[in-house]
Amino acid sequence: MIEKIEKEAKKYFVGSDGCHDWSHVERVRKLALMIGKKEKADLFVLEIASLLHDIKRKEEIDSKGSFCHATEGEKEGRMILDKYNISDKQKKNICHCIRTHRFRNNDQPKTIEAKVLFDADKLDSIGAVGLGRAFLFAGSVGSCKMYTNKEKEIAKLDKDMTFKEGDSAILEYEVKLKKIKNMMMTKAGKEIAKDRHNYMVEFIKRFWLEVKGKK
Amino acid sequence: MIEKIEKEAKKYFVGSDGCHDWSHVERVRKLALMIGKKEKADLFVLEIASLLHDIKRKEEIDSKGSFCHATEGEKEGRMILDKYNISDKQKKNICHCIRTHRFRNNDQPKTIEAKVLFDADKLDSIGAVGLGRAFLFAGSVGSCKMYTNKEKEIAKLDKDMTFKEGDSAILEYEVKLKKIKNMMMTKAGKEIAKDRHNYMVEFIKRFWLEVKGKK
Numbered sequence: 302m303i304e305k306i307e308k309e310a311k312k313y314f315v316g317s318d319g320c321h322d323w324s325h326v327e328r329v330r331k332l333a334l335m336i337g338k339k340e341k342a343d344l345f346v347l348e349i350a351s352l353l354h355d356i357k358r359k360e361e362i363d364s365k366g367s368f369c370h371a372t373e374g375e376k377e378g379r380m381i382l383d384k385y386n387i388s389d390k391q392k393k394n395i396c397h398c399i400r401t402h403r404f405r406n407n408d409q410p411k412t413i414e415a416k417v418l419f420d421a422d423k424l425d426s427i428g429a430v431g432l433g434r435a436f437l438f439a440g441s442v443g444s445c446k447m448y449t450n451k452e453k454e455i456a457k458l459d460k461d462m463t464f465k466e467g468d469s470a471i472l473e474y475e476v477k478l479k480k481i482k483n484m485m486m487t488k489a490g491k492e493i494a495k496d497r498h499n500y501m502v503e504f505i506k507r508f509w510l511e512v513k514g515k516k
Numbered sequence: 517m518i519e520k521i522e523k524e525a526k527k528y529f530v531g532s533d534g535c536h537d538w539s540h541v542e543r544v545r546k547l548a549l550m551i552g553k554k555e556k557a558d559l560f561v562l563e564i565a566s567l568l569h570d571i572k573r574k575e576e577i578d579s580k581g582s583f584c585h586a587t588e589g590e591k592e593g594r595m596i597l598d599k600y601n602i603s604d605k606q607k608k609n610i611c612h613c614i615r616t617h618r619f620r621n622n623d624q625p626k627t628i629e630a631k632v633l634f635d636a637d638k639l640d641s642i643g644a645v646g647l648g649r650a651f652l653f654a655g656s657v658g659s660c661k662m663y664t665n666k667e668k669e670i671a672k673l674d675k676d677m678t679f680k681e682g683d684s685a686i687l688e689y690e691v692k693l694k695k696i697k698n699m700m701m702t703k704a705g706k707e708i709a710k711d712r713h714n715y716m717v718e719f720i721k722r723f724w725l726e727v728k729g730k731k
Contacts, residue, residue: 318655319654319655319660319661319662319684319685320655322661324661324662324663324727328726328727328729331728331729332729334729335729428722428726428731429719429722429723429726430662430723430726430727432647432648432651433647433651433662433685433723434651434662435651436647436648436649436650436651436652436655436685437651437652437654437655437660437662437685438655439534439652439655440533440534440535440651440652440653440654440655440656440657441655441656442655445534445652446534446537446539447534447535447539447645447648447649447652448539469534470534470648470651470652493731496731497726497731500722504644504719507643507644507715508644508645508648511543511643511644511645511712512539512543512645513546514543514546514547514549514550516643516708516711516712
């Protein structure tokens with residue numbers, strides 16, 4: 302059944318950009334299962350929720366954010382799930398995971414599975430992979446730079462911002478990536494986040510030394 | 517005079533992509549002066565050559581590589597230099613630096629200044645900055661990914677390749693960045709390259725561990 306759902310989910314990612322492509326789902330799935338084992342979560346729920354969590358992401362990006370991919374993803378996901386023999390309780394949990402994996406409003410992840418998926422998804426934004434994604438994302442947005450030297454200043458404003466032309470990869474780090482380690486909801490997630498965060502800090506330190514020609 | 521030439525050079529970079537923008541020139545300039553001091557090079561020649569080395573880069577990219585920015589950059593650079601009171605010997609050397617900074621054909625950097633500029637330019641492609649540029653570049657090329665898992669296989673073919681749609685940032689590393697440390701022409705360049713190379717190797721190791729959910 303998981304294989305079938307995987308096949309269905311994959312279709313939504315044809316033509317996705319390099320930050321939100323199927324490889325993101327694969328990484329989130331691995332992280333979620335790894336953390337889920339430690340947190341004694343329902344791995345069946347977790348694996349399916351991982352596969353389905355971003356199925357509406359491409360459409361959200363293509364429509365320039367006219368809807369929330371988590372909310373719409375839940376609806377679409379429910380339609381897929383209804384085709385399979387899954388208990389109502391698990392189905393409800395999977396839907397809850399999809400809906401709350403973003404957690405930007407008050408719709409908080411409540412089940413352990415939703416908390417694990419939230420952590421796994423956010424963890425993919427930090428560490429070496431997260432840095433790669435941030436630079437790749439900056440490149441995919443017109444005329445974006447590696448840095449502008451205005452990052453610290455903008456980050457101080459502490460606004461919830463959407464990445465736009467003229468921004469930089471380093472701004473993404475200063476405004477978003479830096480804060481992720483404090484958002485973790487599970488113990489195992491916190492541990493991985495700490496390690497990935499520290500790695501990023503070292504990378505950024507070195508990055509600036511190189512920029513100044515000191516390394 | 518340097519300030520005036522800098523102002524002239526900067527104009528060529530309006531609207532450049534984040535990999536080949538003015539910040540690249542600034543980094544190359546710093547590296548070139550740092551290495552140049554150690555190598556007892558003519559720092560005046562080196563600084564001007566750094567400022568002018570990529571003035572035709574944007575046009576080359578915009579024209580999808582219909583000419584070589586090093587060869588054309590030499591011609592354009594000579595026209596700029598002719599407006600200033602620079603000795604013929606130095607002017608000749610600056611032009612030689614611009615023409616040979618790319619070194620893909622038999623036109624090898626011969627003066628110590630040309631060797632230093634070559635090293636400085638290549639060094640900006642490796643280390644933390646080089647990794648950032650590789651991911652950003654992949655993002656700027658349509659539908660490029662972080663990785664495709666086919667990188668080692670393609671790299672084995674050992675072809676001189678141009679980055680195109682469907683390629684990945686990791687391919688850039690496997691095909692180009694990995695080899696740069698062996699291209700250095702100066703002692704100081706070699707030392708910096710070794711350090712930057714080792715840093716990249718560690719980054720890539722960690723990157724794959726994270727991809728596999730093992731970090």
